Amino acid sequence: MKIAIDAMGGDNAPLEVVKGVEMARDQYPDIEFKLFGQIDKVKPLIQNEERIELVQSDEVIEMGEEPVKAVMKKKNSSLDMAAQAVKDKEADAFFSAGNTGAILAAGLFIIGRIKGIDRPGLATTLPIVNDEDHDNFVMLDVGANAESKLFNLYQYAFMGKYYAETVRHIENPRIGLLNNGTEADKGDSLHKAANEMLSKDENLNFIGNVESRELLNGAADVVVTDGFTGNAALKAIEGTALSLLTLIKGEIMSGGVKSKVGALMLKPTFKKIAKEMDYSQYGGAVLMGTKAPVVKAHGSSEAVTIKNTIFQIKTMIDNKTIDDVVEYFDKHADDMQQIKQNAKNN
CATH class of the missing domain: 3.40.718.10 (Isopropylmalate Dehydrogenase)
Known part of the structure; x- marks a missing residue:
């Protein structure tokens, strides 16, 4: 290659x-x-x-x-x-x-x-903590499109599914919709409609809405969101991690000899945490x-x-991975057109 x-x-x-x-x-x-x-x-x-x-x-x-x-x-x-x-x-x-x-x-x-995909979405892989069965999840769109329509969110779910299966080796990935609550009727009209559409598709292992505070706890294997929200969530995660590291370092440096000795003893633990939170180990963001x-x-x-x-x-x-996406959208071209029309009507 x-x-x-x-x-x-x-x-x-x-x-x-x-x-x-x-x-x-x-x-x-x-x-x-x-x-x-x-x-x-x-x-x-x-x-x-x-x-x-x-x-x-x-x-x-x-x-x-x-x-x-x-x-x-x-x-x-x-x-x-x-x-x-x-x-x-x-x-x-x-x-x-x-x-x-x-x-x-x-x-x-x-x-x-x-052919058949309205708007490609930017997918990134992020770490999961405190979950022995899952160590990372995929989120898209994280910035390719500032605004997304209902049909776009629906297609992101399938692109995320194939990426999680072929690259992250997650069988039948759990797909969640990023929202401001876990209940099906939460969110604006777009997210309510997306929840309903995704829940009706038997080809997706859709588990419902997920909240941003649960993302790193393994709420889902694939998190679907619009590009504006996804980018904001991604930067909030990055910023929080950096701020915490700065805060911890500052407290250690200003805490006297005991703090410095304690930090030295915990150095292996800090290194392990830093490694687990470093999502660069998974590579870059993919335009699916x-x-x-x-x-x-x-x-x-x-x-x-x-x-x-x-x-x-x-x-x-x-x-x-790309071949699988192409094959699926070719095979279901007529169904996709009908779903797209229904999404417009909604």
Whole structure:
């Protein structure tokens, strides 16, 4: 398999991108890499060019640029060219740690969405704590669409189901709808209608509404939400974790000798907690609903996260995640159209 990579995307690019690619190359002998970037900056960083092809790109889409405009105008950017390589069948997947909006735009406008899917959704994997049977869950949409319609939420459930089964290896995943209460009649009209629609589909293991405070406690294996709410929930989780770590560190440093000695004794425990809460171990966020894997890592990603994301992409390709989604939506095209019409009428 071959992965097209935007070598210039991310706060730590191209250094950490190259390091992560080489780590993955050494670990996974069946992967070839096509790196797009400014060769004079990328090539000196490569220790071993085995299975790494460099392609010159004269432009870079910066983090602060307007996404759609940048993708449309900068055809010779490392991000655009990597996505184009997938469209042209020169690579099997597209990966970048760059401008999120530009990655989504490239996925939609260059690679293209799967027939029958209205709006691709951005899926991320998050850790579950205090649950021996489950250690992570998938949530989508976490930011691809600021607004979602009823039919979009319905399709997210199926895309999340196949991702959880093929990549996270969760059999018959429990699917929950993020809401402000667990009762079926909670929420606005959109979420009430979504709860009813999902509960009627026998192809989904729908367990009902889930609250945000229960997400990390294993409330569901797949959490369906609109992009605005999902992104807000994701950032709230990230912010809370960082704030707690800062608070704990501050209390230790200002607590005198006893606090410092106690912290030293608890160091292995702190490391274990930090590892369990580090969702970068699961890779990047996946734009579900495109014709090939489109994966975005956090802008501040370092080499290990890049390597983990490449493994995530490898798993998607090996287990034919996209093929399963395409097959399901092809097979149920007529049913989907009827459900979409019913959703509009509601």
